[in-house]
Amino acid sequence: MRLLTHNMLACNIKGVTKGFPLGIEHTRLETKESELNADFLRHIFPKLDWKAFHEAAQSVGVNNIPDQVEPVMLDDDEFLRKFHHALLEVHLEEGALICPETGRRFPVTKGVPNMLLNEDEV
Amino acid sequence: MDCVVELEKHKTVDSLHSPSSLRISRVREQRKSFSSWQGASPRRRSASIRLVGRHPDVYEPCDDSFALVDALLADKANLVERRPKLCLEVGCGSGYVITSLALILADECHAQFFATDISQTAAQVTRETLSAHGLQADVVVTDLVHGLEKRLAGSVDVLLFNPPYVPTPEHEVGAAGITATWAGGDRGRVVIDRMLTMVDSLLSSKGWFYMVTLTANNPSEICQIMKKKGFASRIVIQRYTEEENLHVLKFWREDLAFDYDYNAETGGGGTTPQSSLSSKMSRLAFWR
Numbered sequence A: 001m002r003l004l005t006h007n008m009l010a011c012n013i014k015g016v017t018k019g020f021p022l023g024i025e026h027t028r029l030e031t032k033e034s035e036l037n038a039d040f041l042r043h044i045f046p047k048l049d050w051k052a053f054h055e056a057a058q059s060v061g062v063n064n065i066p067d068q069v070e071p072v073m074l075d076d077d078e079f080l081r082k083f084h085h086a087l088l089e090v091h092l093e094e095g096a097l098i099c100p101e102t103g104r105r106f107p108v109t110k111g112v113p114n115m116l117l118n119e120d121e122v
Numbered sequence B: 001m002d003c004v005v006e007l008e009k010h011k012t013v014d015s016l017h018s019p020s021s022l023r024i025s026r027v028r029e030q031r032k033s034f035s036s037w038q039g040a041s042p043r044r045r046s047a048s049i050r051l052v053g054r055h056p057d058v059y060e061p062c063d064d065s066f067a068l069v070d071a072l073l074a075d076k077a078n079l080v081e082r083r084p085k086l087c088l089e090v091g092c093g094s095g096y097v098i099t100s101l102a103l104i105l106a107d108e109c110h111a112q113f114f115a116t117d118i119s120q121t122a123a124q125v126t127r128e129t130l131s132a133h134g135l136q137a138d139v140v141v142t143d144l145v146h147g148l149e150k151r152l153a154g155s156v157d158v159l160l161f162n163p164p165y166v167p168t169p170e171h172e173v174g175a176a177g178i179t180a181t182w183a184g185g186d187r188g189r190v191v192i193d194r195m196l197t198m199v200d201s202l203l204s205s206k207g208w209f210y211m212v213t214l215t216a217n218n219p220s221e222i223c224q225i226m227k228k229k230g231f232a233s234r235i236v237i238q239r240y241t242e243e244e245n246l247h248v249l250k251f252w253r254e255d256l257a258f259d260y261d262y263n264a265e266t267g268g269g270g271t272t273p274q275s276s277l278s279s280k281m282s283r284l285a286f287w288r
């Protein structure tokens, strides 16, 4: 899974009010190149929680994502390249996502996060 | 000699007019011929059956999967025109459908694709299918869209669901193994009805939701339920196979008036595209 998906996932255990953003633990990361598309990046930009994205990028070792952003930066090719890389090219293959409120771990196995809840959590 | 002529004739008629189910059941015996059949129509652009991952516990692409992909192909021009950016399939199984959607939209839309399934095995098989086609998309193991629903709210442009729709005893819903891939409980509606409650919040203002149903699911009632939530609907494809009457329904927010000329598009063998609300309504009357 990529940071795009991380930015779209929240813990929804019953009663949890602050289930976002999930913490990231990783034992295996992979980088896979993909074609940069500025249209998509501009479309997704306002939908992202940038603070969560910035932190997530840092936790997977990508340190060149600015913590403050403005829409005008989307006209800068260099920024788009970094944004694209962190959002769509870094894959969390093995590890876990951690609920910020309860500490519940959602395992990530072969790139797939498992968000299924136990009966007592629903 | 006579016999040969008969056979030839049969073959021609069959390949032109048979519902794809017939084609497919034959194909299931002879997978090789299926790939050459696919190869023969390059415009199809659906996932290649040869490259679809398999596992005994994972739903293999079947008539319903093909009907859904045929509906997307029939609607391709409209889909491309909308420029969807975020697409999500719920219950992705083998990955045949989400892979096909990604291929259908590949050149024009620059979209990103998400898929979910309640089965970890299905999620892995979907990943294999995607990567066998050189595609990247993220797959999440979850119940319907749990965990994604808050952050994806209002953002999904294309939502797909080929649900477990077969009427079964309630306890088979969500049972272990392959049963859960098709068991739908009372009238086949248990999982469908849970999904219907999430559509409104997930879809973007221009979002479209495609879902497979059986006659036994009472599609006209499903359309009524969605109408109350503000969604218009139409049947993109109807397909009568030996075993089941399948419909692919499409829903969109009613406040966005669309008036497509669907007559221009047909979905291939065994398909009946509906062109207007009135013809749809008359068709709905038949379902009761």
Ligand SMILES: C[S@@+](CC[C@H](N)C(=O)[O-])C[C@H]1O[C@@H](n2cnc3c(N)ncnc32)[C@H](O)[C@@H]1O
Pocket: B059, B060, B061, B062, B064, B065, B068, B090, B091, B092, B093, B094, B095, B096, B097, B116, B117, B118, B119, B122, B142, B143, B144, B145, B162, B163, B164, B165, B180, B181, B182, B191
């Ligand atoms: C009829 S199969 C369709 C598979 C694939 N989309 C296709 O068209 O070939 C239904 C799929 O939904 C999945 N499923 C069943 N219940 C689910 C739920 N509550 N949440 C997510 N997926 C579910 C099953 O594991 C199965 O893969």
